[in-house]
Amino acid sequence: MSATPSARAKTAFRWSGRDLQGHAQSGQIQALNADLARVQLRRQGLQKVQLQRLWWSPPDTVKAKDLAVMTRQWAAMLRAGVPVVQALGMLCRSMSAKSLVLVMNSVRSDVEAGVALHDALAKHPKHFSGLYVHMVQAGEAAGILDTMMERLSLTLEKNEAMRSKIRSALMYPIAVMAVALGILVLILVLVVPVFQDVFQSFGAELPLATQLVVGMSNALVRAWPAALPLMLLLWAGQQSSPAASRVRQWLARWWLRWPVIGPLLTTAVVARWAQTLSALLAAGVPLTEALGPTAQACDHAVFARSTLHIQRRVVQGQSLSESMDQSGRFPAMIVQLCATGEETGALDSLLSRAGSLMESALDDQVNGLSSLLEPLIIVVLGGFIGAILVAMYLPIFSLGQVF
Numbered sequence: 001m002s003a004t005p006s007a008r009a010k011t012a013f014r015w016s017g018r019d020l021q022g023h024a025q026s027g028q029i030q031a032l033n034a035d036l037a038r039v040q041l042r043r044q045g046l047q048k049v050q051l052q053r054l055w056w057s058p059p060d061t062v063k064a065k066d067l068a069v070m071t072r073q074w075a076a077m078l079r080a081g082v083p084v085v086q087a088l089g090m091l092c093r094s095m096s097a098k099s100l101v102l103v104m105n106s107v108r109s110d111v112e113a114g115v116a117l118h119d120a121l122a123k124h125p126k127h128f129s130g131l132y133v134h135m136v137q138a139g140e141a142a143g144i145l146d147t148m149m150e151r152l153s154l155t156l157e158k159n160e161a162m163r164s165k166i167r168s169a170l171m172y173p174i175a176v177m178a179v180a181l182g183i184l185v186l187i188l189v190l191v192v193p194v195f196q197d198v199f200q201s202f203g204a205e206l207p208l209a210t211q212l213v214v215g216m217s218n219a220l221v222r223a224w225p226a227a228l229p230l231m232l233l234l235w236a237g238q239q240s241s242p243a244a245s246r247v248r249q250w251l252a253r254w255w256l257r258w259p260v261i262g263p264l265l266t267t268a269v270v271a272r273w274a275q276t277l278s279a280l281l282a283a284g285v286p287l288t289e290a291l292g293p294t295a296q297a298c299d300h301a302v303f304a305r306s307t308l309h310i311q312r313r314v315v316q317g318q319s320l321s322e323s324m325d326q327s328g329r330f331p332a333m334i335v336q337l338c339a340t341g342e343e344t345g346a347l348d349s350l351l352s353r354a355g356s357l358m359e360s361a362l363d364d365q366v367n368g369l370s371s372l373l374e375p376l377i378i379v380v381l382g383g384f385i386g387a388i389l390v391a392m393y394l395p396i397f398s399l400g401q402v403f
Helices: 032-045 064-079 084-094 098-112 116-122 130-142 145-202 208-237 242-256 261-282 285-299 301-315 320-327 333-345 346-398
Strands: 010-020 024-029 047-054
Touching: 010 032, 024 032, 024 098, 032 047, 032 098, 047 285, 064 084, 064 098, 064 145, 084 098, 098 116, 116 130, 130 145, 130 261, 130 285, 145 208, 145 261, 145 346, 208 346, 242 261, 242 301, 261 285, 261 301, 261 346, 285 301, 320 333, 333 346
Parallel strands: none
Antiparallel strands: 010 024, 010 047
């Protein structure tokens, strides 16, 4: 049976042409064939189009920061009264992220063809999450798309700011640990065996500390093939198969068990969870529908799964606060605020308040982590490397007993 057109893989083309004003334009587009690519470009008002097939193109990943900036610009255009299609064209001409331009050109083509904006965005689930699509849909239905886009851009900016805080807090310690571990491996693999041969040539009995270091070196040299399964495990965690999903679940739970990193991740994810759910509820999305996009926006396998379980319980008639309490993943303060919000009918505002409180707690934890980890890593790794060097020089002081 032949594959349907929608099931066939699209081909990437590099194009060049001129717009209605005669200005030269260029970019990339994906289509089933060259003829369909030309049709899409003509719908965008491009003339004298020339196509070149790309046999390989980089993955069309869109950075969260670029998406947040684009949404803020889009909201400003809509607030100024610019029509949706015209705003999409202006965005495509002003953005520097090529992958995002390619996606937005496709969205613009669909909207010009009569497709609803949220449906056009939903065709690109890799780039536009359920949060994005649902808020745009709510804005279209209520006739307040500009307001929803501003609220959406604010939510995306807050989420990206929280990710940036965690990255900035962990970047320096991870870099120091990577360099220090690399030096340790080089010492154990390259330097220690040379010392071992020298000591054996003198026939001197090695001190206990030196024997331990030599044993570590031998074990590392023999066990390096064990790194291959670890690399395969990390690679599998990036795939979309059921096995990869289980790997991601295991890794996410493992990180949450760490004494310092676990609470930091929990605070960041819960803050993002509260802000996202608050934005969807404020946009008029029902709670049972809002929990699905919130699970996607968590960007954490454990909390995403817990949120989907909460959604099932809420659909069955259980309250949100009781479902959150049963999951065991949310702080008592968030659960209590949700219970108060359900009783007073102000769940969206209280969730927003809870997200702000968690952001403040995240700032405190990030500052404390930065001030604690830097000297701790330097002392521990420096002491470890120093102990190895001392252990390797100890036999030198006992060589006088041999001669």
